[in-house]
């Protein structure tokens with residue numbers, strides 16, 4: 001089994017480009033050009049320069065001593081939370097803004113859930129002097145207020161998505177409609193490994209710097225360049241795709257994907273797509289998604305805005321179906337508790353999304369010599385208000 | 394059996410097609426609306442199978458779809474409604490819906506059911522032409538269904554020729570780079586695009602949709618095409634005036 005994208009834009013049964021004809025020229029333009037552009041020398045140079053000098057890469061691979069001792073395994077954290085703007089999201093937006101420039105686009109649109117992708121997009125647009133419009137669900141605007149303020153400071157226009165559950169799915173719908181209405185001058189910077197081909201592959205490639213760095217970093221500390229386990233939270237799946245990328249076809253490495261169970265898988269308020277989803281089409285991609293028997297997309301729920309999505313990228317659907325990855329879902333409460341645990345054991349306040357990944361340590365058994373790498377996808381600054389209200393801090 | 398869509402284009406006059414969301418304003422209005430439309434001399438009807446996330450639609454159809462779903466609309470109910478009314482209706486009935494609900498129903502079962510209840514064709518905006526040709530065409534043809542494709546101002550001439558070649562029934566010409574929604578007039582760029590398409594002399598009839606809202610836009614657009622489709626403006630009208638006065642809306646469009 002191979003986990004790379006195939007020629008038609010599929011991972012196994014999943015992926016493709018199920019888009020209305022209005023988007024055909026835009027998506028075809030991207031499909032025809034993305035591989036060529038990102039392999040060009042000057043693109044690579046500019047991308048790597050910015051990752052180093054602007055984003056602050058490589059991010060540390062940090063050995064978490066106290067966690068390792070308590071859970072009796074070798075636990076490493078890939079510190080994406082130390083990236084400029086506070087999450088892995090900027091790896092992708094740097095790549096896509098350079099690509100957009102090469103394609104001659106002068107207007108950028110994006111969707112955002114937690115606001116991390118919105119901030120990362122607004123940031124690179126400010127860097128390049130390009131107009132930026134970010135769609136964000138009305139509910140998310142309320143629960144991630146600091147990120148809304150940051151986007152505005154960076155000069156972006158934030159537009160509220162008011163349909164459906166008023167979260168990430170609806171913001172994505174609005175961004176797609178904007179792109180339909182502005183097909184010539186606009187590039188849509190999708191924030192995860194979702195959407196029509198070539199987006200899932202393109203975003204995964206830009207995020208693959210995470211596992212590329214791990215290869216050298218782990219070799220230095222452990223004398224081998226692969227871990228036993230890779231663990232990441234999955235909303236759309238971009239931080240996870242970046243963490244897994246160079247190990248997808250290395251079967252010595254076990255892969256764990258952590259989804260948000262919300263108030264519990266059977267509660268009707270959940271975002272655990274692998275457990276609750278069926279094959280279908282969302283945002284132009286054939287993948288697993290939460291839906292009614294009639295094929296209406298279900299409104300998801302998670303306390304973390306970044307995981308509050310009823311689908312999952314097609315790569316992850318394939319990892320799940322083929323059993324390459326183990327999928328575990330974590331309820332709100334355990335994730336919130338892990339926000340505190342990680343803060344007080346390692347001095348790292350994680351994003352609520354990120355905290356979901358760590359919570360698997362409570363139930364999953366490891367051997368003392370197992371090397372575990374957690375993707376510490378983002379920092380918790382944006383979630384302070386949620387933490388304050390939850391723990392009455 | 395011959396497809397009713399072909400028959401609709403045999404008439405001299407410009408074809409008027411109306412789109413509405415099934416199950417809106419009320420769940421069981423579907424049959425009444427269809428009957429009224431035929432009585433008002435509408436030539437073809439597009440019945441929207443509502444979807445929770447209609448990415449190609451503007452605010453009006455988003456709202457009518459979501460209202461229809463709240464009213465309890467489902468694929469099964471739509472088939473029942475159409476089956477009950479079909480015997481009384483002569484004009485072509487087309488179902489317009491997104492791919493996901495159709496996939497969940499089961500594409501084979503869906504096509505079979507369409508044939509049984511008397512649906513003539515489908516418009517599925519997020520089903521790409523190549524996927525249709527590879528995976529769906531055989532089934533559609535087996536059940537006598539036409540699948541109509543869209544073209545837009547951005548569609549290249551080569552692709553338009555390709556779509557013309559594989560099309561049956563008609564080509565749905567989207568009037569501007571936009572989601573659905575009523576507009577009061579066309580600009581010069583749109584008119585240039587309409588005449589560019591007209592001058593291509595496609596083998597398949599062309600009808601224009603998106604932004605047609607009144608006598609003026611209908612008249613202008615159909616100078617260049619075989620007909621036009623009105624959606625959002627019609628939905629706005631029945632929301633405001635109820636479904637009893639549908640014939641007044643149609644009269645105004647046709648300026649009778």
Ligand SMILES: Cc1ncc(COP(=O)(O)O)c(C=O)c1O
Pocket residue numbers: 087088113114115116117191192193233234235236237238239240305306307351353354377378379
């Ligand atoms: C810190 C952080 N982690 C994870 C995610 C989830 O997205 P993805 O699954 O694409 O990494 C988000 C999304 O906003 C995020 O902000």
